[in-house]
Amino acid sequence: MIEANALHKRYGRLLAVDDISFKVEPGEVLGFLGPNGAGKSTTMKMIAGFLAPSAGTARVCGHDVQREPLAARRALGYLPEGAPAYGEMEPAAFLRFVGQVRGLRGEVLKSRLDAVISRLALGGVLRQPVDTLSKGFKRRVGLAAAILHDPPALILDEPTDGLDPNQKHEVRTLIRELARERTVLLSTHILEEVEAVCTRAMIVARGKVLADAAPAELLARSRYQGAVSLQVEDSIAARAALEGMPGSSGLHHDGGDGRLYVFPQGGKPVSAEAVAERLRQRGVAFSGLQTERGRLDEVFRRITTGEGAA
Numbered sequence: 001m002i003e004a005n006a007l008h009k010r011y012g013r014l015l016a017v018d019d020i021s022f023k024v025e026p027g028e029v030l031g032f033l034g035p036n037g038a039g040k041s042t043t044m045k046m047i048a049g050f051l052a053p054s055a056g057t058a059r060v061c062g063h064d065v066q067r068e069p070l071a072a073r074r075a076l077g078y079l080p081e082g083a084p085a086y087g088e089m090e091p092a093a094f095l096r097f098v099g100q101v102r103g104l105r106g107e108v109l110k111s112r113l114d115a116v117i118s119r120l121a122l123g124g125v126l127r128q129p130v131d132t133l134s135k136g137f138k139r140r141v142g143l144a145a146a147i148l149h150d151p152p153a154l155i156l157d158e159p160t161d162g163l164d165p166n167q168k169h170e171v172r173t174l175i176r177e178l179a180r181e182r183t184v185l186l187s188t189h190i191l192e193e194v195e196a197v198c199t200r201a202m203i204v205a206r207g208k209v210l211a212d213a214a215p216a217e218l219l220a221r222s223r224y225q226g227a228v229s230l231q232v233e234d235s236i237a238a239r240a241a242l243e244g245m246p247g248s249s250g251l252h253h254d255g256g257d258g259r260l261y262v263f264p265q266g267g268k269p270v271s272a273e274a275v276a277e278r279l280r281q282r283g284v285a286f287s288g289l290q291t292e293r294g295r296l297d298e299v300f301r302r303i304t305t306g307e308g309a310a
């Protein structure tokens with residue numbers, strides 16, 4: 001379990017983390033979401049024991065990070081932002097070094113090295129200096145180092161940042177697998193990642209938690225959830241046909257995707273059949289009619305910029 005209790009961090013006059021508390025249980029993947037400078041990395045560094053809090057406490061698997069630093073660090077695997085490693089070292093030597101620092105020796109060290117090298121498919125790059133590896137492999141080396149001692153809790157700071165879509169997919173699959181029997185806290189800027197891997201999302205901005213919910217619950221806060229969208233040639237005629245339709249709270253023609261959106265009222269999805277029927281009755285041509293599942297980016301923007309209630 002990972003626990004933060006009233007964590008605060010002050011850098012001079014800046015309160016970078018302002019009273020953050022949460023608990024993450026085994027099997028949960030908590031995604032920390034927030035704009036740049038929200039305080040995500042600072043919070044993670046405090047839980048990982050890399051930075052002392054100005055106030056508050058953190059616990060990893062029951063161990064207070066400040067008072068029992070060794071026990072807390074033993075229970076935790078930490079992938080810092082950018083997955084730094086010693087660039088001139090080869091993964092084989094680097095991982096062996098990390099394992100030794102973690103106190104692993106002999107057969108145990110060997111079997112753990114074999115396990116992470118196989119799990120992260122590092123066999124082909126073991127003798128290539130880390131600096132010369134692709135970003136994807138560098139990240140895998142970082143992840144291998146983080147899970148080498150088989151910790152029950154993991155903190156991953158932007159684990160897929162800068163990876164190509166295939167590498168992102170691989171790392172997400174791995175995180176989902178690791179999470180089955182572990183507690184995972186990760187930070188990300190990528191909203192689709194939250195849906196892909198997180199069981200819970202926490203939105204932070206200016207050092208404060210602004211939302212803490214399952215991704216589906218956040219999606220449900222989107223005004224697009226249950227809306228009906230469609231493509232029309234004549235948007236003026238379509239608007240006239242759909243204006244004031246029962247069960248709809250309004251219309252929006254999106255200049256970006258060129259679609260007309262019919263928004264729901266009172267949380268009840270708009271009936272796609274009713275929209276189609278109304279347009280047909282008035283002889284307005286349309287195509288691509290679909291019901292929307294909601295937009296996390298809109299919810300994120302609304303919550304972090306304070307535009308309207310979240």
Ligand SMILES: Nc1ncnc2c1ncn2[C@@H]1O[C@H](COP(=O)(O)OP(=O)(O)OP(=O)(O)O)[C@@H](O)[C@H]1O
Nearest residue numbers: 011014016034035036037038039040041042043081
């Ligand atoms: N060592 C430091 N000294 C002074 N200010 C710092 C220090 N580290 C971070 N900050 C500031 O604290 C705030 C929070 O930074 P932090 O890196 O925790 O944010 P973040 O949410 O992880 O951002 P990003 O998504 O850009 O990584 C920012 O305003 C940052 O400039």
